[in-house]
Structure formats: structure tokens, C-alpha cells
Amino acid sequence: MIDPLARWAAHGEKPDFTGLLSFAGQPYTEDPGDLSGVDVAIVGAATDELVSDRPGARMGPRAIRAAGAPPGRHLAAGIDAFAALRVIDFGDAPVLPGDALATASAIERTVGAVLDAGAIPVILGGDHSIAEPDMRAVAARHGPLGVIHFDAHADTATQVFGVARSHGTPMRRLVEDGTIDAPRYVQIGLRGYWPDESVFAWQRERGITSLFMHDILALGIEEAVGRASGIVGGGPVFMSIDIDVADPSVAPGTGTPEPGGLGAADLLWAVRTLARELEVVGAEVVEVIPSAIGSGDITALLADRIVRELLTGIALRREAGEQ
Numbered sequence: 650m651i652d653p654l655a656r657w658a659a660h661g662e663k664p665d666f667t668g669l670l671s672f673a674g675q676p677y678t679e680d681p682g683d684l685s686g687v688d689v690a691i692v693g694a695a696t697d698e699l700v701s702d703r704p705g706a707r708m709g710p711r712a713i714r715a716a717g718a719p720p721g722r723h724l725a726a727g728i729d730a731f732a733a734l735r736v737i738d739f740g741d742a743p744v745l746p747g748d749a750l751a752t753a754s755a756i757e758r759t760v761g762a763v764l765d766a767g768a769i770p771v772i773l774g775g776d777h778s779i780a781e782p783d784m785r786a787v788a789a790r791h792g793p794l795g796v797i798h799f800d801a802h803a804d805t806a807t808q809v810f811g812v813a814r815s816h817g818t819p820m821r822r823l824v825e826d827g828t829i830d831a832p833r834y835v836q837i838g839l840r841g842y843w844p845d846e847s848v849f850a851w852q853r854e855r856g857i858t859s860l861f862m863h864d865i866l867a868l869g870i871e872e873a874v875g876r877a878s879g880i881v882g883g884g885p886v887f888m889s890i891d892i893d894v895a896d897p898s899v900a901p902g903t904g905t906p907e908p909g910g911l912g913a914a915d916l917l918w919a920v921r922t923l924a925r926e927l928e929v930v931g932a933e934v935v936e937v938i939p940s941a942i943g944s945g946d947i948t949a950l951l952a953d954r955i956v957r958e959l960l961t962g963i964a965l966r967r968e969a970g971e972q
């Protein structure tokens with residue numbers, strides 16, 4: 650275990666531009682033996698083999714780590730998630746460029762090691778196809794999952810360009826194999842021009858809930874989040890956050906941007922609130938395509954803060970004594 654903050658311990662914080670790149674400067678290890686007693690472990694899933702359009706999400710994990718800021722008290726929530734929880738960076742899954750199946754297996758094994766230690770995995774993508782190994786690993790330990798899915802796109806197509814395994818199809822495949830408990834699956838932020846009505850008809854038949862952007866605009870974000878929370882209810886929940894749920898004005902670095910999305914403040918509040926209210930047993934932030942590795946990338950910056958809100962919600966829930 651390497652603690653990147655150790656050399657600056659006397660000063661209480663490390664300059665962001667120094668030291669080993671780990672999420673929020675948290676301790677880094679690749680040894681599963683170090684996972685005992687950990688509450689949340691960050692895992693990088695640096696792959697974009699299965700995108701339909703612009704590649705580059707393989708650069709996401711490094712950029713999100715590089716966009717980090719020091720730990721500190723959340724000014725609205727009144728808690729420092731990194732003090733309340735034991736968070737570590739478990740490094741990247743050993744992906745193999747050019748081999749999507751071996752890559753998915755590597756991600757499932759690495760996420761599984763986190764779960765076997767009793768910790769919550771938070772996976773940094775990577776394209777949205779990583780939802781398959783991520784959620785299969787979680788469901789293998791927790792059973793069928795309720796899902797909060799933030800996205801501009803439903804990702805429940807049967808195929809994209811005739812290819813079944815894609816970043817446009819993971820949710821369909823996970824519903825069909827029973828990994829996702831469809832009546833406890835809520836999509837938030839859908840908009841644009843894809844997929845076609847037959848896909849939404851399939852979703853409705855299975856009891857999947859879709860909160861489109863036009864619904865959120867009509868209801869307001871608080872009512873929309875309240876409905877999502879009520880539908881997913883008790884039991885294990887996986888939170889899947891595609892960065893393209895955010896408006897391209899705040900998250901331009903993504904493969905299939907769609908104007909008219911959530912603003913950053915609403916998205917951050919929604920993630921924190923749902924992580925506070927629901928039993929999150931795993932989460933992922935996907936489809937971040939940085940324009941730069943460093944603090945200059947605004948999309949990675951938003952992704953870092955989304956993870957922080959998630960951790961803050963989990964910390965608030967633990968503080969309140971709920972599991």
C-alpha cells in the first residue's frame with residue numbers, strides 16, 4: 650500500500666500536481682490482501698473497444714484521477730467522505746487492447762476482488778460496455794440488482810451495427826440474464842433520437858422506468874429523484890452514471906454527446922441524494938473522453954466530483970447507521 654499523502658502528512662494535504670496518481674490522493678494498492686477493512690475501492694476500467702462512435706474513453710480513468718482535488722468537508726453535506734470512509738485506489742483492471750472479451754473478464758475479476766473483501770467497488774470507465782462485467786461481479790455476490798442509470802441513452806438495444814456486445818446494449822443483456830431486476834431499474838435523463846420505439850416498448854413490458862429529460866423538466870429534479878428512489882426502494886442497488894447524461898456544455902468530452910442534458914449542480918445533487926437514500930453496493934462512471942490528462946479537462950473534473958458526491962452520500966448513510 651502506498652499513501653501518496655504520507656510525505657506531506659505534516660502539512661495535512663498534498664499538492665495535486667505531485668506524487669503517485671491515485672483517486673483523490675487516496676492510498677494505492679494492487680494487492681487484494683490490502684482490501685480488508687476498506688469501505689470503498691476505486692477501480693479503473695480503461696477500455697473503449699466497444700464504442701459505436703468516437704473512441705478515447707480508455708483515457709478516462711487517468712484523467713479522472715488527474716482531475717482530483719484534496720479531500721475535505723463537503724460544504725453542503727457537512728461531512729468529509731474521505732475521513733468518514735476508508736477509500737483506496739485499487740488501480741486498473743488488467744485490460745487487453747484489442748480483446749474485448751478478455752478485457753471484460755479482467756474487469757469482472759478485479760471488481761470481484763473488491764467485493765470479496767466486503768468493499769464497495771466504484772469503477773471509472775471506460776465505455777459503457779463495462780456495465781456487463783461490473784454488474785455481473787456485483788450481482789454474483791448480492792443477487793439481482795436494482796439500478797439507477799443516468800444516461801442520455803437507454804443502452805437497451807439488441808445490437809449496434811449488427812454487433813450484440815456494445816456500449817449501446819449492456820442494459821438489455823443484463824436484464825435478459827437476470828442480473829438486473831427490471832422493476833427496480835430506473836433510467837434518468839434520456840433524450841435525443843435513439844433508440845427506436847420498439848426498444849422502449851420492450852422496456853415497458855418488463856417494468857423498466859424511464860425518466861426522460863422532458864419528464865425531469867416537467868417534474869423538477871427533486872420530484873424526479875424522489876420517484877426514482879421510491880421505485881428502486883430497499884435492497885442492493887448499482888448506480889451507473891454515463892457522463893453524457895450531463896449537458897455537453899458541462900461535459901463535452903464523451904463519445905455520443907446529446908444537447909439538452911442535466912446541469913452539473915442538479916446531477917451532483919441527484920447522485921449524492923440517491924447514494925444517501927439507497928443501498929449502493931457498486932457504482933460506475935463511464936464514457937469520459939478527456940481532451941487532456943490534467944486539471945484542464947472539464948469532463949474529467951465533473952466525473953471526479955460525481956464520484957465524490959457518491960462517496961459523500963454513502964458516508965452520510967453510514968453516519969445515520971443505515972446499511
Ligand SMILES: [Mn+2]
Pocket residue numbers: 777800802804816891936
Ligand atoms: Mn451509456
